[in-house]
Amino acid sequence: MILKRKEEEALKESLKPKLSEEQQKVIDILLEAHHKTFDTTYSDFNKFRVRGGHSSPHPLLSTSSSKRCIGSIPIKPGADISVLPGLLSHSQPSQPALFQPPVRSKLSSRTATHSSSVVSQDFSSEDSNDVFGSDAFAAFPESMEPQMFSNLDLSEESNESPSMNIELPHLPMLPHLADLVSYSIQKVIGFAKMIPGFRDLTAEDQIALLKSSAIEVIMLRSNQSFTMEDMSWTCGSSDFKYKVSDVTQAGHSMDLLEPLVKFQVGLKKLNLHEEEHVLLMAICILSPDRPGVQDTSLVESIQDRLSDILQTYIRCRHPPPGSRLLYAKMIQKLADLRSLNEEHSKQYRCLSFQPEHSMQLTPLVLEVFGNEIS
Template sequence: MQCQSDGESSSSGSSSTTTSRRGDVDLEGEEKICAVCRDRATGYHFHVMTCEGCKGFFRRTVIKGVQFTCPFTRSCTITKAKRRQCQACRYQKCLDVGMRKDMIMSEEALRLRRALRRQKQHPEQSPPDVWEPPEETSLTAEQEQLIEILTEAHKKHFDSTFAQFSHYQAPVRLHIHSPGSRSPLDPVLPPLCPFNPQDHFESDTEEVLPDVFSMLPFFADLSTYMIQQVIQFAKEIPSFRSLPIEDQISLLKGATLEICQIRFNTVFNEETNTWEFGEHCYTIQDGAMLGFQQLYLETLLKFHVTLKKLRLHEAEYVLLQALVLFYPDNVNVVQQDEIDRTQEQIALTLKTYTDRRHPLPEGRFLYAKLLLLLAELRSLKVENTREILRIDQDLTSMTPLLSEIIS
């Protein structure tokens, strides 16, 4: 029996996986048992010795992003006879025994591998040149709904022209909360005066260069405004609202600065290397005037140029924001499992979307490139925090909301 099919399988070594003709007993006479259901195993699949049934079940579940619910106590016994009775516990058992989601190949990769196999068997036949997205990568109704929710929240709480921006002093903190009071995620900051960038860049008679003393208050106010918008965006997401308030605050503190950078990229002009907010634009030179170090600014600019060149759709931008939001690794949260499940759902939706909506060669490795950029973005957030604190430690006192985010 062949141990590896078109689905992804891996072997830890030829000596340890050599089988008899039955395929379920190795040369030493040790029976191969599925780690999930105890049925006869056919080999290592996704890092674990499993049967074909559990291999296929795990792959379908991950690819389609299905969310199962156990009708009992989430402790069902999984055996060959009972494995179909509770899909939720069967999937959890797959994870518990060590099956790895990152080893699952996309439908496109599988299709290309099959084409290469056919080409080796029949060299006279060439693989097709035209890319056609496989039907299996179509977005599910649940994924379409997720994108719709995130897109609506983004449009509602991101003012790309900054027409609604007003200067703010931030008198509230994220953690202030008492019975019957407003939620700490509902900061209401009174506008002091309408936003007019000319106040910072021109006098009544002649144009003047802004100095750090005039730019710092502006930067503090702008940061507060952006943070507010991210908070409101997060609160529009049902899976975020359902979390305990402590987890909501932790996730926001861990992700807000990164989400702001993703939003800034939507208004970035790669031809002029400027960020355009309606009629106004800013460059890294403005950041230098604030006191940000040149090395950090150059790294930041490179990030935005690289991300912009990927030509992301609006749906991909909003999915990236949500993916960053539900990233609990660097913060303390109570409902870790629930947050992990939400992040997994968002990640699978993003991968399916990129595979489906970007034809080759544009879409080649696009999802992998996004993951690498997110890792770079996390490093930039750390440097950004250091730079803010280095520039002026009194800056955070101008906006307690910013201070709370970077604490």
């Protein structure tokens, strides 16, 4: 009787789907890519604008002064310095942690023109962890007090009017959040470059995929910083915990933030394994229906391969009841992200039409989310 039961269990085990060696290798590569490009402590996010010249309790943040500098070179307020030279070069000079970017008086045509190449330049760098050169934050406007939120750029003001020509009030968190988003975009690019098959695409298709998916992957990643207890995002420590009310100071309206929080809660409740999380991010990036993609069949084949691995992983490694309909629920989350992306685009356009606010966005943010500034 015992022998028969063991035989039945062995037969049942042999019939269970298993990850192939190749599939496991893809998962391992994605996990490594994620670990290299996402730091839950945000320890390397230490070169950014802070608010208003107030001191910060964080050891990596400095107070502002009447003079700002790059390294030890003083820069006059209002100086316009090109960000792009050396931004994504292979060899990057070091920067002091207490870095004060200069004020940018206006968005020059030179900066706007160069911004079109920011994403494409990134593909020439092999080191996804060393993406910011000494000029990376050189053309940013006034400093701001540190209030780290999450990996999100959700750009619009909480104004009831849907008009794209509304006057937005002062947005004290916008410069800081723009810097955080630039940091996050760079990390997403680094992750994408390590997805098996991504580099087989043309540079044009790689750029098209990243421009369309960057904000969605940032939202996915920010789920690791999201806390359901008080619906806040914590970036590194309790000193940097922010709720929706804080994020509205960067111009984000509840039309975006309310469904975003709902999305974050729903994603948390899925209790995804890290393996499932990285596969979902890769599937999100490799979507053949993104605008501007030329070789849709190749993108689709890569995405199908990733989807097959995800489904096999769920069947093999995710125990019930959590595995029930999990794949379908994860695909629904991708659909939810499309809606959030669309709303983000609307709010970004509203923000970009206001010169006093668009000037505070970084060239990389302008390039990825679209330079619609006249």
